Every structure is written in C-alpha cells, then in structure tokens.
Amino acid sequence: MILAPSLLSANFADLKSDVDLINESSADWLHIDVMDGVFVPNISFGFPVMEALKKISYKPLDVHLMIVEPDRYISRFKEAGANILNVHYEACTHLNRTLNQIRKEGMKAAVTLNPHTPVVLLEDIISDADMVLLMSVNPGFAAQSFIENTYNKVSQLKELILRKNANCLIEVDGGINLENAKKLSALGADAFVAGNSIFATPDIKAAIAEFKAL
Numbered sequence: 335m336i337l338a339p340s341l342l343s344a345n346f347a348d349l350k351s352d353v354d355l356i357n358e359s360s361a362d363w364l365h366i367d368v369m370d371g372v373f374v375p376n377i378s379f380g381f382p383v384m385e386a387l388k389k390i391s392y393k394p395l396d397v398h399l400m401i402v403e404p405d406r407y408i409s410r411f412k413e414a415g416a417n418i419l420n421v422h423y424e425a426c427t428h429l430n431r432t433l434n435q436i437r438k439e440g441m442k443a444a445v446t447l448n449p450h451t452p453v454v455l456l457e458d459i460i461s462d463a464d465m466v467l468l469m470s471v472n473p474g475f476a477a478q479s480f481i482e483n484t485y486n487k488v489s490q491l492k493e494l495i496l497r498k499n500a501n502c503l504i505e506v507d508g509g510i511n512l513e514n515a516k517k518l519s520a521l522g523a524d525a526f527v528a529g530n531s532i533f534a535t536p537d538i539k540a541a542i543a544e545f546k547a548l
C-alpha cells in the first residue's frame with residue numbers, strides 16, 4: 335500500500351523536523367493540503383510554503399487542491415514542486431481539459447470526490463485520470479471521523495476501473511486509521527492519506543511502519 339502522511343497535522347512551528355522524520359520513514363508520498371477559504375471553510379498554506387517543503391522533502395508531493403478554479407494555478411503548482419495534482423470534481427467545469435493540462439505539465443492527474451459526490455459521475459473521465467482521491471470526511475480539517483459509506487464507494491470505484499480497464503489508483507483521505515485502511519485495502523484502495531493517526535502519535539516513524547506493514 336501507498337502511504338501519504340498529511341502535513342496538515344504536522345507541527346507548523348517546526349516543519350523541518352517532521353519532514354525529516356517522513357524522509358527517514360517508509361512513507362511513500364507527502365500529502366499537501368491547499369485550502370483557499372472558499373471551496374472549504376479553512377485556509378492552510380500556499381506556494382511559498384510548498385516551495386520551501388520541496389527543498390527538504392525526499393518524498394514526492396501529493397498535492398490536494400481544495401480551491402475553486404484550480405485550472406488557474408496548474409503550472410504554478412508544477413513550479414512549486416507538485417508531483418501529483420488532485421483537483422476536486424466539484425471545482426472543475428471542464429475536467430477533461432484540466433486533467434490533460436496537468437499531465438501536459440508532467441504531473442500525475444488526480445480527481446477528488448467529496449463524500450456526497452457519487453462514483454458513477456466518473457464513468458466518462460476515469461480513463462483520463464491517474465488516480466481518484468475519495469474523501470472520507472468533508473474536506474477542510476484534520477482529525478475528523480471516517481464516513482462509513484466510503485467502503486461502498488471504494489468497491490464501486492474498483493468495479494468501474496476494472497470494467498473500463500483504466501490505469502488508475504484509488505486513494506482515500508480523511509479519518510484513516512489502521513483498522514479502516516486494512517478494510518479499504520481489501521476492497522481495492524491503493525493509497526492512504528493519514529494525518530492525525532500519524533502525527534498525533536508519540537513515534538511518527540513507528541506509526542508509519544505500522545501502516546506499511548498492513
């Protein structure tokens with residue numbers, strides 16, 4: 335399984351120490367949550383912070399854009415060091431164009447679904463996406479509880495990917511812990527974002543190792 339610790343739960347007064355721990359760990363990606371205060375009721379951080387992180391992170395940056403009109407910033411996020419760019423289905427009017435543009439910039443293109451957005455809407459876009467990120471909480475905050483309906487959504491998405499013979503990963507984000515990650519993985523999820531269940535533990539590297547051992 336692919337594990338992407340979410341920096342949103344890190345110690346913002348000492349980000350370098352937490353990024354160093356992630357670098358030394360068996361985590362696969364570093365998940366970066368960008369919020370604009372419009373698409374979600376919270377504001378996180380933007381380009382200057384990402385550019386600084388890129389200089390110290392050995393792990394690929396899995397960037398989750400919780401912003402309106404993400405198309406306006408695709409090349410800026412490439413410049414800032416994004417490797418995977420997740421845009422919300424709900425924020426894109428011309429999703430096919432947006433995903434093509436992300437790929438043209440040399441990044442992996444991922445579509446994110448809010449908990450209320452059905453998987454069936456991906457029918458005609460799944461072959462253009464490198465990954466689908468299923469939100470298992472309403473985006474905007476760390477440490478919320480996992481929405482159980484996500485199990486159904488992972489099963490439906492796996493079925494769609496197999497039926498379309500698409501080359502697309504399934505990532506799940508929000509309220510992830512060892513228990514639900516194991517179940518989601520059995521249903522077909524490939525990648526997991528985890529914030530609180532990694533950074534709120536006394537030993538970050540050990541928490542990551544436990545996930546990777548699932």
Ligand code: DX5
Nearest residue numbers: 340473474477508509529530
């Ligand atoms: C929520 C963010 C998540 C968040 C996950 O809007 O997209 O990436 O950091 O945090 P946990 O794992 O604590 O739910």
Ligand code: ZN
Nearest residue numbers: 367398507527
């Ligand atoms: Zn996220």
